[in-house]
Amino acid sequence: MGGILKPMSQTLTLEQIRRAPKVLLHDHLDGGLRPETIIELADAIGYAGLPSSNATELGAWFTAAADSGSLERYLETFGHTVAVMQTRDALERVAAECAEDLAADGVVYAEVRYAPEQHLEAGLELEEVVEAVQAGFALGCARAAGRGESIRVGTLLTAMRHAARSSEIAELAVRYRDAGVVGFDIAGAEAGHPPTRHLDAFEYLRRENAHFTIHAGEAFGLPSIWEALQWCGADRLGHGVRIVDDIHHGGDGQPSLGRLASYVRDKRVPLEMCPSSNVQTGAAESIQSHPIGLLRQLRFRVTVNTDNRLQSGTTLSAEFAKLVEAFDYDWDDLEWFTVNAMKSAFVPFDERLALINGRIKPGFAQLKWATQ
Ligand SMILES: O=c1[nH]cnc2c1ncn2[C@@H]1O[C@H](CO)[C@@H](O)[C@H]1O
Numbered sequence: 001m002g003g004i005l006k007p008m009s010q011t012l013t014l015e016q017i018r019r020a021p022k023v024l025l026h027d028h029l030d031g032g033l034r035p036e037t038i039i040e041l042a043d044a045i046g047y048a049g050l051p052s053s054n055a056t057e058l059g060a061w062f063t064a065a066a067d068s069g070s071l072e073r074y075l076e077t078f079g080h081t082v083a084v085m086q087t088r089d090a091l092e093r094v095a096a097e098c099a100e101d102l103a104a105d106g107v108v109y110a111e112v113r114y115a116p117e118q119h120l121e122a123g124l125e126l127e128e129v130v131e132a133v134q135a136g137f138a139l140g141c142a143r144a145a146g147r148g149e150s151i152r153v154g155t156l157l158t159a160m161r162h163a164a165r166s167s168e169i170a171e172l173a174v175r176y177r178d179a180g181v182v183g184f185d186i187a188g189a190e191a192g193h194p195p196t197r198h199l200d201a202f203e204y205l206r207r208e209n210a211h212f213t214i215h216a217g218e219a220f221g222l223p224s225i226w227e228a229l230q231w232c233g234a235d236r237l238g239h240g241v242r243i244v245d246d247i248h249h250g251g252d253g254q255p256s257l258g259r260l261a262s263y264v265r266d267k268r269v270p271l272e273m274c275p276s277s278n279v280q281t282g283a284a285e286s287i288q289s290h291p292i293g294l295l296r297q298l299r300f301r302v303t304v305n306t307d308n309r310l311q312s313g314t315t316l317s318a319e320f321a322k323l324v325e326a327f328d329y330d331w332d333d334l335e336w337f338t339v340n341a342m343k344s345a346f347v348p349f350d351e352r353l354a355l356i357n358g359r360i361k362p363g364f365a366q367l368k369w370a371t372q
C-alpha cells in the first residue's frame with residue numbers, strides 16, 4: 001500500500017516489530033512447544049516415537065512435515081506434541097513456557113487454545129487438564145511480569161470436529177469462564193466435518209452468553225464459513241481465508257463482494273488469519289499472494305496470528321515481518337491489525353479498551369516517534 005511513497009529505510013525490521021505491543025487471537029498450545037521441551041518430556045515418560053532427539057533437528061522436522069500442502073497431513077504432526085502433554089506437570093510446563101515465549105515476543109494479550117479431550121490418555125480428567133493449563137499460564141505470566149514483559153492470556157477450549165464431545169467441552173468452557181477460559185472453538189480436519197454437526201454445543205453457548213470461534217474456510221470453502229456464521233452463530237472465524245472465493249473482479253478490475261463476503265465485512269466479523277500456516281496447508285499459495293492483502297485493502301476486520309509456532313517455525317513478530325516484506329506494511333498497518341485483534345478479543349469490553357488505550361496506542365506511538 002503506497003509502497004512507492006515510502007523510503008526503503010523505513011521498512012520495519014523483525015527487531016523493531018518485536019518491540020511493538022501485539023495481540024494474538026489464534027495460537028494452539030499443542031502447536032507451540034519448544035523442541036527441547038518435547039524431547040525432555042518424551043524422555044521423562046519414555047515416549048520413543050519422536051523423529052529426532054536433537055532439538056534443532058526436531059524443530060526442522062516439524063516445519064518440514066507440516067509443509068505438506070494438506071491440512072490432514074499437517075495435523076498428523078500433532079501426534080507427537082499431544083503424546084507428551086498427558087500429565088499435570090507436562091501441561092503446566094508447556095502452558096507456562098507458552099506464556100513466557102509469547103511475552104518475550106512482545107505479545108501483550110493472547111488467546112491460546114487446545115483440546116482438553118486430547119489430554120486424557122494417562123488418566124487425567126477434563127477438569128484436571130484445564131486446571132493444569134491454567135496453573136501454567138498463571139506461572140508463565142508471573143515469570144514474564146517479573147522480567148518486565150507483562151502479558152494477559154485467555155484460554156479457548158477446543159473440541160475436535162471429528163469427535164463427539166463438543167457439548168461436554170462447551171459445558172467445560174462455561175464452567176471455567178471465571179477461571180481464565182474466555183471462549184470455545186472447534187478444530188481438526190475441516191472437509192467432511194461441517195460445523196453444524198456441533199450445533200447443540202453452539203446453541204448451548206449462545207444461551208449461556210458465551211463466546212466462540214470456529215475454524216472455517218481454511219481447507220474447505222464458502223459453505224463452511226456460511227454454516228459457521230449463519231447456523232452456528234460464530235463470533236469470529238478461524239482463518240476464514242476462503243471468503244475471497246466470494247469476492248469477484250469485474251471487467252474494470254474492481255473487486256465486488258458477494259452476499260456472504262458483504263455480510264462478513266458489514267458485520268465486522270473478525271478473521272483470524274494465519275499466513276504461514278495457510279501456505280503450509282495449501283490454503284494459500286504464498287505469503288505474497290495471501291488473501292490478507294486484498295482483505296486488508298477492503299477493510300475486512302483482519303487480524304494476524306501464528307496458528308502453530310512450532311509447525312510453522314514462527315512467532316507473531318515473524319508473521320508481521322513476512323507481511324511487511326510482502327505488502328510493504330508500515331506501523332499504521334500493524335497498529336490497525338493489532339487494534340482489530342484487541343477489539344475482537346473475548347475478554348470484557350473494559351479490559352479490551354484498557355489494553356488499547358493503555359498499551360497498544362502508547363506503544364505504537366512511541367515506536368513511530370523513535371523510528372521516524
Ligand atoms: O489450522 C488448523 N486447522 C484445524 N485444526 C488445527 C489447526 N491447527 C491445529 N489444529 C488442531 O487443533 C488441535 C487442538 O489445538 C490440535 O491438536 C490440532 O489437531
Ligand SMILES: [Zn+2]
Pocket residue numbers: 026028187215238307
Ligand atoms: Zn488453528
